Amino acid sequence: MAEMLGGQRMTKQRRLVFDVVKELSPTHPTASTVYERAKYLMPSISLATVYNVLETLTEAGIITQVNIDREASRFCPNLHPHAHFFCDQCDSVFDVDLRERADAAEPWNLPNGSLIEQMNVAMRGICPECREKNDATG
Amino acid sequence: MAEMLGGQRMTKQRRLVFDVVKELSPTHPTASTVYERAKYLMPSISLATVYNVLETLTEAGIITQVNIDREASRFCPNLHPHAHFFCDQCDSVFDVDLRERADAAEPWNLPNGSLIEQMNVAMRGICPECREKNDATG
DNA sequence: GTGAATGCAAAACCTTTGCAACTGG
DNA sequence: CCAGTTGCAAAGGTTTTGCATTCAC
Numbered sequence: 001m002a003e004m005l006g007g008q009r010m011t012k013q014r015r016l017v018f019d020v021v022k023e024l025s026p027t028h029p030t031a032s033t034v035y036e037r038a039k040y041l042m043p044s045i046s047l048a049t050v051y052n053v054l055e056t057l058t059e060a061g062i063i064t065q066v067n068i069d070r071e072a073s074r075f076c077p078n079l080h081p082h083a084h085f086f087c088d089q090c091d092s093v094f095d096v097d098l099r100e101r102a103d104a105a106e107p108w109n110l111p112n113g114s115l116i117e118q119m120n121v122a123m124r125g126i127c128p129e130c131r132e133k134n135d136a137t138g
Numbered sequence: 139m140a141e142m143l144g145g146q147r148m149t150k151q152r153r154l155v156f157d158v159v160k161e162l163s164p165t166h167p168t169a170s171t172v173y174e175r176a177k178y179l180m181p182s183i184s185l186a187t188v189y190n191v192l193e194t195l196t197e198a199g200i201i202t203q204v205n206i207d208r209e210a211s212r213f214c215p216n217l218h219p220h221a222h223f224f225c226d227q228c229d230s231v232f233d234v235d236l237r238e239r240a241d242a243a244e245p246w247n248l249p250n251g252s253l254i255e256q257m258n259v260a261m262r263g264i265c266p267e268c269r270e271k272n273d274a275t276g
Numbered sequence: 277g278t279g280a281a282t283g284c285a286a287a288a289c290c291t292t293t294g295c296a297a298c299t300g301g
Numbered sequence: 302c303c304a305g306t307t308g309c310a311a312a313g314g315t316t317t318t319g320c321a322t323t324c325a326c
Contacts, residue, residue, distance in 0.1 A: 107240035113266035128251035
């Protein structure tokens with residue numbers, strides 16, 4: 001990971017925050033969730049440092065910051081092009097992969113000459129697990 | 139518009155905020171931009187009311203709340219399915235329409251059985267105008 | 277050793293809330 | 302009339318910032 005930081009210092013805190021994001025990646029943790037877990041492992045770490053490190057890692061392209069509506073940002077170490085699906089019922093977040101050879105911009109009628117540098121796709125709805133649960137109960 | 143509010147009261151403030159959002163729609167105004175303009179037209183209006191009304195209108199489906207990263211929400215009266223393009227250079231926001239008969243979810247490999255209720259697509263990059271400017275100067 | 281990174285607390289920012297006063301139907 | 306809406310001010314949650322201290326290189 002050191003080399004991925006592009007010359008910046010490798011501190012205990014940076015390694016720790018990165019490890020925690022990886023460990024918690026299935027839940028797409030927020031900064032404060034990362035902080036809780038990091039603090040358990042390193043009681044002296046501060047919330048500001050967690051924010052700083054998350055920003056550093058995001059800028060280095062090692063993790064991705066995921067925003068949905070105005071909720072707290074979540075962080076994920078999945079670097080493949082992917083979208084996020086938020087289940088309104090169980091509040092969990094899933095990665096949604098781009099299909100093979102698909103172009104995320106294809107359905108959109110972009111003005112000629114625009115240069116897309118980043119694309120952010122988030123969906124809200126009900127996940128398969130919750131729908132099954134609903135069918136069983138309802 | 140009264141009927142679109144579904145039985146709720148039509149107040150001066152609601153009409154005003156809606157008119158301002160429509161007036162400023164090319165710029166995709168934030169709540170505080172709407173507030174500034176609304177306050178100019180009705181000095182007694184409060185920021186909380188602007189927020190309340192924007193929420194009411196959003197819930198009524200008359201306007202859409204647009205979120206990009208952690209920036210302040212923007213509001214737009216365009217009800218067609220569309221995405222947003224944010225130019226990193228001139229900071230403006232453009233609507234991007236869905237192509238005829240296109241499906242925004244098509245490029246994405248959604249797990250079987252998910253039910254999408256809402257989809258949010260935002261792009262960042264350089265708009266055609268800025269690219270032209272850059273080519274001329276650079 | 278020295279500049280970069282940390283920890284702390286305070287501030288910034290956008291947004292929501294509680295409540296008394298007002299008003300639209 | 303009176304429930305729904307407003308205006309105000311205060312609080313909320315997330316994120317950023319300033320600065321003295323510590324640490325990686």
